[in-house]
Amino acid sequence: MIYKVRTYIPGFDEILYGGIPERNVVLLSGGPGTGKSILGKQFLYNGLKNNENGVFVALEEHPVTVRRSFKNFGWDISKYEEEGKIAIVDAFTGGTGTAAQREKYLVRDLDNIHELLDVVRQAIKDTNAKRVVIDSVSTLYLTKPAMARSIVMSLKRLIAGLGCTAIFVSQISVGERGFGGPGVEHAVDGIVRMDLDEVDGKLYRSIIVWKMRDTKHSLLRHPMQIDQNGIKIEWDKYIRIGINNVKIDNIPQEMIEEINKAMQEVEKYSEYKRSNFQEFEGE
Ligand SMILES: Nc1ncnc2c1ncn2[C@@H]1O[C@H](COP(=O)(O)OP(=O)(O)OP(=O)(O)O)[C@@H](O)[C@H]1O
Numbered sequence: 001m002i003y004k005v006r007t008y009i010p011g012f013d014e015i016l017y018g019g020i021p022e023r024n025v026v027l028l029s030g031g032p033g034t035g036k037s038i039l040g041k042q043f044l045y046n047g048l049k050n051n052e053n054g055v056f057v058a059l060e061e062h063p064v065t066v067r068r069s070f071k072n073f074g075w076d077i078s079k080y081e082e083e084g085k086i087a088i089v090d091a092f093t094g095g096t097g098t099a100a101q102r103e104k105y106l107v108r109d110l111d112n113i114h115e116l117l118d119v120v121r122q123a124i125k126d127t128n129a130k131r132v133v134i135d136s137v138s139t140l141y142l143t144k145p146a147m148a149r150s151i152v153m154s155l156k157r158l159i160a161g162l163g164c165t166a167i168f169v170s171q172i173s174v175g176e177r178g179f180g181g182p183g184v185e186h187a188v189d190g191i192v193r194m195d196l197d198e199v200d201g202k203l204y205r206s207i208i209v210w211k212m213r214d215t216k217h218s219l220l221r222h223p224m225q226i227d228q229n230g231i232k233i234e235w236d237k238y239i240r241i242g243i244n245n246v247k248i249d250n251i252p253q254e255m256i257e258e259i260n261k262a263m264q265e266v267e268k269y270s271e272y273k274r275s276n277f278q279e280f281e282g283e
Contacts, residue, residue, distance in 0.1 A: 001269075002021050002022070002214050002215065003021070003022045003269065004016070004018040004019035004020060004021055004022065004215065004269075005021070005022050005130070005131070005165045006018075006019040006050070006266065006270060007019060007042075007043050007046060008049075008050065009039065009042050009043065009046065009231055009232075009233070010231070010232040010233060011222065011224070011232060011233025011234060011235035012039075012207075012231075012233050012235075013263065013266070014218075014233075014235035014236075014259050014263060015207075015209055015217060015218040015220075015222055015233060015235050016209060016212060016215065016217050017215055017216050017217055017218075017259060017262040018215070018262045018263060018265065018266035019266055020165050020190065020212070021165075021189070021212070021213065021214040021215050022165055023160040023163065023164070023165055024160075024165055024166075024189035024190050024212070024213060024214070025156045025159065025160060025165075025166045025168060025188050025189050025190070026165075026166065026167050026168065026188065026189065026191070026192055026212070027137075027168050027170050027179055027180060027184065027185065027188040027190065027191045027192070028040065028167050028168065028169050028170065028192050029170040029172055029178075029191060029192070029193045029194070030170075030171075030172065030193060030196075031171075031174045031175075031176070031195070031196060032174065033196060034194035034195060034196050034205070035205065035224070035226050035231055036135070036136070036169045036170075036171075036194055037060070037061075037069070037135050037169065038069075038073070038226060038230055038231055039167070039194070039231050040056070040133035040135050040167050041056070041066075041069065041070050041073070041075065041133070041230075042073070042075070042230045043131060043133060043167055044056055044077075044086065044131055044133055045070060045073075045077065047130065047131040048077065048080045048085055048086060052130040052131055053085040053086060053128050053129045053130060053131070054085075054086050054087075054127070054129050054130070054131040054132065054133070055086070055087045055088075055120065055124055055127060055129045055131070055132045055133070055164075056086065056087070056088050056089070056132075056133050056135065057089040057091055057116075057120060057132070057133065057134040057135065058088055058089065058090060058091060058092050058135060059091045059092055059134070059135060059136055059137075059140065060092065060135055060136055060139060061092060061135070062092055062093060062099070063088045063090045063092065063093070063100075063103055064099050067081075067088070073228065073229060073230045074228070074229070075230075084126060084127055086127060086129075087104070087123035087126060087127045087129070088103070088105065089105040089106075089107065089119055089120060089123050090103040090105060090106045090107065091107040091110060091116060091119075093106075094107075094108055094109070094110070095108050105119050105122065105123045106119070107119050110139075113140075113151055113154060116140075116155075117154060117158050120132070120158065120159070121158060124162050124164060125162070129162075129164055130163065130164055130165065131164060131166070131167075132159050132164045132165075132166040133166070133167045133169070134155065134166070134167070134168045134169060136168075136169035136170060136171050137151075137152060137155070137168040137169060137170060137180075137184075138169075138170045138171045138172075139171075145181060148180070148181050148183050148184050149181075149184060149187055152168065152183070152184050152187045152188065153187050155168070156188070168188065170184065179191050179193060179210065189212070189213040189214075190209070190211055190212040190213060191209075191210040191211045191212075192207065192208070192209050192210065192212075193208050193210055194206070194207050194224075195207070195208075195221075197241045197246075199242070199243075199244065199245065200245075204223070204239065204241060204246055205223065205224045205225060205226065206222060206223055206224060206239050206241070207221070207222055207224045208221040208222070216262075218235070218251075218255070218259075220238035220251060221238055221239050221240070221241075222234055222235055222237065222238055222239065223237055223238075223248055234248075235251075235259065236250060236251055237249065237250055237251065238251055
């Protein structure tokens with residue numbers, strides 16, 4: 001049986017028929033403001049609450065801003081960081097500034113992929129991480145697209161090799177159809193795309209699972225929302241976005257039943273893991 005990692009993001013596990021298959025590397029692709037960073041942080045925070053440690057590799061934001069944006073949604077990671085359960089890898093500052101001097105996991109030279117791999121390896125080992133988020137992986141090859149596939153493969157080999165399940169954020173521009181380049185799209189195990197579409201003067205958020213190795217998943221585009229609690233996906237609805245109109249309908253009844261069954265199976269397995277963990281903790 002393939003173990004699925006629950007994201008505990010409302011509606012996301014349902015459209016994945018249980019969660020992300022363990023050790024899969026998922027490319028989370030989308031334009032600006034679609035919610036990629038929030039989803040990545042929610043995945044890590046929910047992991048922490050469920051005894052799965054994590055590593056966040058910050059390439060787009062200062063580590064100080066990363067901590068603040070977790071907090072914005074009520075996800076206070078400071079306790080977990082003190083306990084060594086989450087590590088933030090600073091791949092943003094290059095060591096510039098006094099705040100950066102205090103960072104434990106610092107990548108000075110982003111052109112040196114080996115330095116990044118070493119720091120990420122150390123962070124995973126120190127925290128005993130099961131979840132990794134790289135935000136964003138596309139920053140690593142923005143100026144050298146020919147290197148994209150080999151960079152993604154090196155990261156995937158390291159992270160999956162250490163037993164982690166990962167989200168690699170991929171930034172694309174507004175209106176772009178792909179996910180981050182052909183080399184990258186085939187190298188990853190899963191692709192999830194988040195969208196913001198303007199119809200008649202209003203923006204609509206949606207999410208679709210494009211591929212996910214080793215599991216059945218929804219092939220429909222689902223509406224999603226962001227509020228002060230983070231991301232919520234309406235897994236039991238699907239959205240059709242036309243040029244001038246938007247239609248939201250319920251998904252077919254048989255799909256609801258199939259998803260409910262998949263969720264029960266994955267919950268049974270999580271329950272089993274939880275009780276074993278408690279026994280282990282109690283020893
Ligand atoms: N508390 C909140 N309530 C509602 N929406 C929010 C809230 N906080 C953030 N948002 C929405 O989330 C968006 C930012 O999401 P996020 O930072 O995850 O985007 P992103 O896809 O990572 O974008 P980029 O690629 O530009 O970094 C904001 O533009 C805003 O619309």
